[in-house]
Amino acid sequence: MTVDSPEKVLAPVLSAFWDQPNSWTLETYRRHEGYEGLRKAFAMRPDDLIALVKDSGLRGRGGAGFPTGMKWQFIPQGDDKPHYLVVNADESEPGTCKDIPLMFANPHALIEGIVIACYAIRSHHAFIYVRGEVVPVLRRIHHAVAEAYQAGYLGKNIQGTGFDLELTVHAGAGAYICGEETALLDSLEGRRGQPRLRPPFPAVAGLYACPTVVNNVESIASVPSILVRGKEWFRSMGSEKSPGFTLYSLSGHVANPGQYEAPLGVTLRQLLGISGGMRPGHRLKFWTPGGSSTPLLTDEHLDVPLDYEGVGAAGSMLGTKALQCFDETTCVVRAVTRWTEFYAHESCGKCTPCREGTYWLVQLLRDIEAGKGKHEDLDKLNDIADNINGKSFCALGDGAASPIFSSLKYFREEYEEHVTGRGCPFDPARSTAWADDNNHFTASQGVLAK
Incomplete structure (x- = not known):
């Protein structure tokens, strides 16, 4: 098997400077075209900005893949009600781990995207709903928000445009159900997090019964680069129906787990090829394309394009691109x-x-x-x-x-x-399936071992 070079497979945009010192600071972000997208957005009419995001083909990166621009377009205008943007950062899906490192290493991409989105939907108050357990990430976001306020990217009369925006960071209490957008809204309002009956949809009656857009972290953070480099650049990656770049979270029994940012449509075979493959001496048995809530696939699906249509045709869902890989020692x-x-x-x-x-x-x-x-x-x-x-x-x-x-x-x-067999064939007491020739893996160290 020929292995593609990382340069041919990867497309680092959100993760382009995660490895640089103090990548989370405003100073570092500005050195990498930070807030240039916001400047261009303010030169446009809000409706034209929504049309640009819609034409780019950006789809929600939180799981469902709903077109982001279309979601913004659903917000009614001239209704004399406050409009809200809520960023769903309650990452809880087993195996999903892209939004947390994104906020930790590059929080200003999210903040810039929030300001752009709020300007487009004519919102003057936005919320970031973050899992309360990830204290280091909360500290990073609070620090970045304070920097943005001080630099005039948040607050009153942003950059002299006359546009006002308040941003609230809210720490959730650690319930997986609050990742569902309407349960998140109930939690944000101080009630028990449970899904709401729809209709009405959040775009009509969301937070505080007002028009609300709920977007994933990666969806919003991807918007500034589209403003800076153009919708044609964004559409040059991925496929016609699934354009652009995204973060793939590779985990499990792989040699080098981590975040791999690539165009939509890359295959697991390509990602394993550039990441060192499965751990030495073992082979892939099954994997999830989008976290544990998506139907699992097998080694027969290594060449399935990892975009919304390709994974759907294979009988699963792209979801959050959480690629959990399990080898033959796993029950x-x-x-x-x-x-x-x-x-x-x-x-x-x-x-x-x-x-x-x-x-x-x-x-x-x-x-x-x-x-x-x-x-x-x-x-x-x-x-x-x-x-x-x-x-x-x-x-x-x-x-x-x-x-x-x-x-x-x-x-x-x-x-x-x-x-x-009256029991698990992978039980160490009954089988040697868990043994590793190099003693790198034992039952007590197994990912799924009790």
């Missing part, structure tokens, strides 16, 4: 059980299919993993997942069902082996 049943335990724990309990369904999925999976399962339990797993999928109040239920469906599709034999 699929064990991995899916751990993910399902997470979803059962994080279910808000508002709807019956998710609240009850995830609970029973966990009971069945634990029995199967422990060797107490029956053959009919496999069909029961599939049936319960089907009763959750598409029937829960929000997408958490769909995310919990995805690993069930896909793992049964590709690895049903492994489930059956747990039943017939």
Whole structure:
């Protein structure tokens, strides 16, 4: 296999200077065209700015891939109501780890994008909803916001344009459900984070019942570069329906995990090729293209284009581009059980299919993993997942069902082996599958080991 050079595969934009000293400061950001996009934005009419972002083809980087410009366009104008921008920085998906390092290393890209977006949708108050556990990131953002206020990029009469904007950084309390945009809005208003019934949609009645745009961190942070370099430059990367660059989070049993910024449409084979591949002596068994809530794929899908259409055609979702890679020492049943335990724990309990369904999925999976399962339990797993999928109040239920469906599709034999063999074939007490010839990996060090 020929390995493409990093220069041919990667397209560092947001991550271009993460490795430089004090990359998070205003001084460093200005040296890399910082706030040039804002200057160009202020020279445009808000409606023209929305049209530019729409024409660029930028799609939401938070999972669903909804066109960013179109979301901005939904905000009604002339309604005499306050408009709000809320940045969803409540990164909680197992395996997803792109927004946290982005905010930690380059927070001013997010702040500049926020000012541009607020100018476009005619908003004068924006919020960043961050997970409260990531204290170092919160400190970085607060420091960057203070720098932006002092330099006149936030506050009253920004850069002498007459445009005013207040930016509030809000620390969430650590609930996965608050990554769902309407649950986030309820939490931001001081209520229990639970999804809202829609319609009305946030664009009409969002935060404080006013028109609101909710965007992902990476979506907003990508906007300044489009202003600086143009929509044609942005569209020169990726595909027609999935243009531009994005951050791929490579983790798991790989030689060099990390953030790899590349055009949409790159393949996992290419990313593994430039990152050193799987850990020495091991091969890829299964992987997730967008975090644990997306249907898992196998080594047969190494050449699937990692864009919204390519991954969708392969039967999964691009999601947050969280590429969790597992090798042949990993028990699929064990991995899916751990993910399902997470979803059962994080279910808000508002709807019956998710609240009850995830609970029973966990009971069945634990029995199967422990060797107490029956053959009919496999069909029961599939049936319960089907009763959750598409029937829960929000997408958490769909995310919990995805690993069930896909793992049964590709690895049903492994489930059956747990039943017939009365336990996990990857258990160190029963098998040598977890042993590493070089003693680099033992059961006590395993990613999924208890």
